[in-house]
Amino acid sequence: MKTIKLATFNINGVRSRMPALLKWLAHEQPDIVCLQELKAPDDAFPFAELRAAGYGSIWHGQRAWNGVAILARGMDPIESRRGLPGGKGDDQSRYIEAAAHGIIVGCLYLPNGNPQPGPKFDYKLAWFERFIHYAATLYRSGHPVVLAGDYNVVPTDFDIYNPRSWLKDALLQPESRACYQRLLDQGWTDALRATHPDERIYTFWDYFRRHWQTNSGLRIDHLLLSGELAPRLKSAGVDRWVRDEPSPSDHAPTWITLSVASTRKKAASKSNPVATKKSAVKSATAKKTAKRKTAAKKKTPTTR
DNA sequence: ATGTCCACTGGAAGTGGA
Numbered sequence: 153m154k155t156i157k158l159a160t161f162n163i164n165g166v167r168s169r170m171p172a173l174l175k176w177l178a179h180e181q182p183d184i185v186c187l188q189e190l191k192a193p194d195d196a197f198p199f200a201e202l203r204a205a206g207y208g209s210i211w212h213g214q215r216a217w218n219g220v221a222i223l224a225r226g227m228d229p230i231e232s233r234r235g236l237p238g239g240k241g242d243d244q245s246r247y248i249e250a251a252a253h254g255i256i257v258g259c260l261y262l263p264n265g266n267p268q269p270g271p272k273f274d275y276k277l278a279w280f281e282r283f284i285h286y287a288a289t290l291y292r293s294g295h296p297v298v299l300a301g302d303y304n305v306v307p308t309d310f311d312i313y314n315p316r317s318w319l320k321d322a323l324l325q326p327e328s329r330a331c332y333q334r335l336l337d338q339g340w341t342d343a344l345r346a347t348h349p350d351e352r353i354y355t356f357w358d359y360f361r362r363h364w365q366t367n368s369g370l371r372i373d374h375l376l377l378s379g380e381l382a383p384r385l386k387s388a389g390v391d392r393w394v395r396d397e398p399s400p401s402d403h404a405p406t407w408i409t410l411s412v413a414s415t416r417k418k419a420a421s422k423s424n425p426v427a428t429k430k431s432a433v434k435s436a437t438a439k440k441t442a443k444r445k446t447a448a449k450k451k452t453p454t455t456r
Numbered sequence: 457a458t459g460t461c462c463a464c465t466g467g468a469a470g471t472g473g474a
Contacts, residue, residue, distance in 0.1 A: 215463090216463050217473065358460080361460090
């Protein structure tokens with residue numbers, strides 16, 4: 153048995169944030185990282201610097217906006233998908249997926265949806281529907297899956313410092329929340345909330361009105377675990393110190409640790425990545441640990 | 457409406473997106 157740490161981080165411009173990203177990677181040494189809002193085209197992604205820092209990466213960039221990436225420590229992630237199924241005419245880079253360290257990781261950047269109502273909110277809900285549909289397939293596959301990213305949804309009023317000034321915001325709309333709930337109803341475990349059922353936890357503090365200094369935050373970055381993975385959830389948290397660094401993103405890295413069966417073969421080196429997605433998954437599912445009932449699976453917050 | 461930051465355009469400061 154070994155423990156892996158998986159984090160999601162809306163970086164808000166990967167190029168202008170490289171010093172902060174490298175410092176965070178060196179300090180926390182996550183095994184898998186999902187990045188969102190690269191705001192960079194494919195040919196501007198700093199994969200060489202990341203490799204020098206010990207991380208292989210795959211990415212789906214876009215000029216100026218959006219963009220997602222997956223990093224894996226000491227190996228190259230094995231890409232299994234980019235873009236959701238059924239997105240005819242959708243050219244926004246918001247989903248990428250890979251096998252790494254024995255699990256499948258979906259990295260998503262769900263549309264913000266503001267202003268609401270309007271075409272952007274319609275797009276958000278349409279994207280969400282496609283995501284819900286695809287997530288059901290993933291869940292049923294029985295593979296160990298994490299869906300991590302910026303969901304742009306505040307699940308309940310317990311996940312925001314004060315909903316008053318956000319009531320019209322797309323992140324709090326009943327339609328957005330209903331979509332998120334439908335995702336959970338498929339069986340996914342909201343790892344942060346499951347680990348800390350009674351705590352106020354925030355992952356995002358906007359740049360306005362001294363919201364960071366007053367801890368006026370929102371919880372919108374989520375890690376959802378499939379049924380196979382939920383019993384292996386060990387801990388979860390937010391690297392708040394990163395939000396306090398110079399020139400920070402408006403999000404902080406949000407992470408979980410999972411206990412996974414250690415593979416017999418030695419860890420893949422940079423020059424010798426895991427051969428295929430299939431084999432990576434197989435090695436993860438081969439040794440299923442005895443099912444343990446944990447607090448992770450039950451209890452959703454009812455606090456308002 | 458406001459607040460602040462990133463990237464793009466064009467070659468300075470305004471705009472879109474968040």
